[in-house]
Amino acid sequence: MTVNLLDLDAAGLTAFFAAHGEKPFRARQVLRWLHRFGRADFAAMTDIAGSLREKLARLAVVRPPAMLADRVSDDGTHKFLFDVGGGNAVESVFIPEEERGTLCISTQAGCALDCSFCSTGKQGFNRNLTVAEIIGQLWQARQVLGAYQGKEANGERVISNVVLMGMGEPLANPDNTVTALRLMLDDNAYGLSRRRVTVSTSGLVPAMDRLRDECAVALAVSLHAPNDRLRDELVPINRKYPLRELLAACRRYLEKAPRDFVTFEYVLLDGVNDSAAQARELLALTREVPCKFNLIPFNPFPGTSYRRSSAPRIRGFAEILLAAGVVATTRRTRGDDIAAACGQLAGQVLDRTRRTGRRVIDLRLERQEAGA
Ligand code: SF4
Incomplete structure (x- = not known):
């Protein structure tokens, strides 16, 4: 073989x-x-x-996943679609900025965790990606972006940052994720700094401890709610690992993390988790964890009943955090939206979990192509 x-x-x-x-x-x-x-x-x-x-x-x-598409936006953002076989496809996104270039990659075909506001979750789950399929997204993106053709000869990095925030929960695929991370950090391979590689998790506590011990990179946590009652509904894995355990795992992680804070991702859902009282509750909840917040305006997708919070409501929520001295950024541009939390990327999943009960054929890509 x-x-x-x-x-x-x-x-x-x-x-x-x-x-x-x-x-x-x-x-x-x-x-x-x-x-x-x-x-x-x-x-x-x-x-x-x-x-x-x-x-x-x-x-x-040497077999990376085949690239099916590379769509380039006016702002230079690339959306790559990769065939991972069996009718499944996953997406990566490259976001060029003045000071850095960030590649957001996927770790699973679909996701089994079924967060109620997440388009990826609603597509169901097929399988974990292999190491070659995870690292292959970086390998292929570097080919297309010219990183292997001498652009990096003067020390400039085409892809300086990698975020595991695409399709899937990276820590539900821990073996392959950790091996791929080791390749990203290896000086004989990609030589990325641990500070410039970020894993985003919905809060799989034992796997967070394992990542800390085996390959501590920067950590982002999909929080999305200020209490267990609401988080149980939005992020169902919370029923298994409630907030008290999750925040304790964040503190343990910081003992070995390359950065001295955890990034909490918070998708703002109109009338669900975006009130002033909830912003204050969030501050009280996270008081003991050095952190910053990424506030993410919700991107509606077909079939969801959630709505995006209004701009004043988002501003009001952010101002409460900022007034308490907490760093809170609100993601606005299209590219930033994509790389702000897990499950923000499109793809195609042949669901094996029977959650969808049908083949989900790339609804989001169809919408994008239709200009939605
Ligand atoms: S938000 Fe993340 S963990 Fe939750 S279903 Fe989506 S991809 Fe999975």
Whole structure:
């Protein structure tokens, strides 16, 4: 059976070469060719002996997910759609800004957690993405954006930040997420700083502890409610890991985190979680956790009964947080909306959970194409 080398981090490649009687340093060489230089053809790996290159061609492949589409907006935002087989497709988004370039990637085809306001959740769940499918989104985006063709020669990074905030709950796919994160941080691969890689979670407490111990990167938490009663409804995983446990896990995480705060994401839903009293309740709830808030105006999708909060209501909510000395940003631009919380990206999911009871065919992409 051939191995997809994009599924392996440095430890995995070392084990692969050991199993085939090769020296450990081969892992470092191949890692650099694959990820730093973006090469998929073994013949191009010129510092590797010809006999080993032939062996690799027999034993292994380099297979990222196929890119189905790359739509570029006027502001330079790219939306990539990737085929992950079986009728499923996931999206990544690249958002260029003056000081940085951020790629938002997906970790699952769909999501099983069924948050009530989330378009991804409503599409159901098919499966976890493999490491090659997760890291392959970065690999493919770098090809398209020219990162492998010398644009980074002067030290400028085309993709300086990666956020795991696309389709899926990254910590419900912890093994593959952690391996992909290790590749992002590895100096022989992408060499990203831990501060510039962010995992967004809805609050899977045991997996947050595991991430802290195994690969602590920056953390964002989808909070969305100031008390358990409302959060049980909006983010059902809260019934298993209520706020008290979630906030304690955030404090534990900060002991090893590369940043000294957690980002709380809060989608503002008109008349549901956006009152002045709820803003004050939120301040009291998070008093003990160094944090900042991303306030996200809700993007309605077909079939939802939630509405976006009015601009004055969003402003009023933010002002209460700001007046208490808490950093609170309100996301406005299209690209920022996308990379502000998990479940903000489109795709296509053949639901295996029977939640939808039918095939969901990329409603959001159809809407976007129709200019909605
Ligand atoms: S908000 Fe995040 S965790 Fe909840 S259903 Fe959507 S993708 Fe899953």
